[in-house]
Amino acid sequence: MKSPAASPSMIGREPDLETLREQLAESSEGSPRAVVVGGEAGIGKTRLLDEFRAEASRSALVLTGRSVDLGADGAPYAPFTGILRQLADDIGIGALLDAAGPSRSALTVLLPELSSIEGLDSPGTAARTGVERLYELVAVLFENVSRERQLVIIIEDIHWADAATLELVRFLIRMLAGGKILIVLSYRSDEVLRGHPLRSYLPELERTRRVVRWELGRLDRAQVATQSEQILGCPADAATVDRVYQLSEGVPFFVEELIGIDHLGTGDDLPETLRELLLARYERLSEPTQHVLRLISAGGGCVDHEVLAAVFTGTPEELEPPRAKR
Ligand SMILES: Nc1ncnc2c1ncn2[C@@H]1O[C@H](COP(=O)(O)OP(=O)(O)OP(=O)(O)O)[C@@H](O)[C@H]1O
Ligand SMILES: [Mg+2]
Known part of the structure; x- marks a missing residue:
C-alpha cells in the first residue's frame, strides 16, 4: 500500500476563491470584512484557504490560528495566541507593543511570554482588567497594524474553538471601526449538531452585513x-x-x-x-501504530490514557503524540 496521494492542484473551487478575492478587495478599501466557510470533513476547507493564503500573501499579511479538539482542556484564546505570535515574528515585538497602544499590558493574557518585558504587568493583573479592555486592545492593535499593511486573519476549525475565542471573534467582526482587515473562519458542518454553540452563533454573525457565509459543495x-x-x-x-x-x-x-x-x-x-x-x-500505518489501534478498538469507543498505558507493552514515550510544532 502507498500513502494517500496528495492532489497536485486544487480542482474546482474557482467561485469560492473568487468570493474570497472579492472580500479581500473590499477590505483593502478600509472596510473590515468577514468570511465564514463551512463544509463536511475532508471537503477541502483547508485546501481552499491554503490556496487563498498563497494568493493573499502577495498583498497582505496573512496570520493563521487554529482551534484544536481539546475539549475543556483547551487554553482560552489559543488561536489568537498563535496569530499574535506570528504577528510578533513578522513585525517585531516592539512594533507590536507600539501598535497595541497604552493598554498593551493586557496583551499578556494572550501572549504570556510578554510578561517578562519590563513595564508590562503579569498576566494575572491584566486578566483582572476585564475582557472588554482586552477585546478593545486587540481591535486597536489590528486596526493600527492594518494601516501599514492589509491584514488577513484566518481562524480554522472554529467548531472546536473555546468560548472566549468565539466571543473575541464576534466582538472584532462587529466592532472593528475600520482598517484593511479580512477575517476568515472555517468550520466543519458535520460537527455542528444540535446544541453546538455554533448553531446560534453563526446565524447571529451573519446578521452583521460584513459577513459572507457559505458551505463548500462536493465535487461532481x-x-x-x-x-x-x-x-x-x-x-x-x-x-x-x-x-x-x-x-x-x-x-x-x-x-x-x-x-x-x-x-x-x-x-x-x-x-x-x-x-x-x-x-x-x-x-498503511506502521506496526506499532496498528498495535495501539488494536488495543483501543478492544476497549470500545473511548479508552482512558491510563488504561491504555497499562495494557500497552511499549514505552510510555511511544504512547505520547509527537510534540506539535509551533
Ligand atoms: N478542490 C480540491 N482539489 C484537489 N484536492 C483537494 C480539494 N479539496 C481538498 N483536496 C484535498 O483533500 C484532502 C482533504 O482536504 P482538506 O484538508 O482541505 O479538508 P477539510 O475540509 O479542511 O477537512 P477537515 O474538516 O478534516 O479539516 C487534502 O489532502 C486536500 O489537499
Ligand atoms: Mg481542515
Whole structure:
C-alpha cells in the first residue's frame, strides 16, 4: 500500500476563491470584512484557504490560528495566541507593543511570554482588567497594524474553538471601526449538531452585513475524474472513475484515499465499502501504530490514557503524540 496521494492542484473551487478575492478587495478599501466557510470533513476547507493564503500573501499579511479538539482542556484564546505570535515574528515585538497602544499590558493574557518585558504587568493583573479592555486592545492593535499593511486573519476549525475565542471573534467582526482587515473562519458542518454553540452563533454573525457565509459543495463526477487523473498522472478508466465517484461521494479527501490504494488503475482492487477504505488506511500505518489501534478498538469507543498505558507493552514515550510544532 502507498500513502494517500496528495492532489497536485486544487480542482474546482474557482467561485469560492473568487468570493474570497472579492472580500479581500473590499477590505483593502478600509472596510473590515468577514468570511465564514463551512463544509463536511475532508471537503477541502483547508485546501481552499491554503490556496487563498498563497494568493493573499502577495498583498497582505496573512496570520493563521487554529482551534484544536481539546475539549475543556483547551487554553482560552489559543488561536489568537498563535496569530499574535506570528504577528510578533513578522513585525517585531516592539512594533507590536507600539501598535497595541497604552493598554498593551493586557496583551499578556494572550501572549504570556510578554510578561517578562519590563513595564508590562503579569498576566494575572491584566486578566483582572476585564475582557472588554482586552477585546478593545486587540481591535486597536489590528486596526493600527492594518494601516501599514492589509491584514488577513484566518481562524480554522472554529467548531472546536473555546468560548472566549468565539466571543473575541464576534466582538472584532462587529466592532472593528475600520482598517484593511479580512477575517476568515472555517468550520466543519458535520460537527455542528444540535446544541453546538455554533448553531446560534453563526446565524447571529451573519446578521452583521460584513459577513459572507457559505458551505463548500462536493465535487461532481467530472471533477473527481480530474482529481484522479492529476494524482495518477494519467486518466483513470471510466469504470474506475465511476467507482471512485460512488465511494467518495465527491469528497476530495476520500478520492485521495481511494487513489492511494494499489492497483487502482486495474479497477479490481477497489474497496466495496467505507469499512474497507478505512482498513486500507489502517494497513498503511506502521506496526506499532496498528498495535495501539488494536488495543483501543478492544476497549470500545473511548479508552482512558491510563488504561491504555497499562495494557500497552511499549514505552510510555511511544504512547505520547509527537510534540506539535509551533
Ligand atoms: N478542490 C480540491 N482539489 C484537489 N484536492 C483537494 C480539494 N479539496 C481538498 N483536496 C484535498 O483533500 C484532502 C482533504 O482536504 P482538506 O484538508 O482541505 O479538508 P477539510 O475540509 O479542511 O477537512 P477537515 O474538516 O478534516 O479539516 C487534502 O489532502 C486536500 O489537499
Ligand atoms: Mg481542515
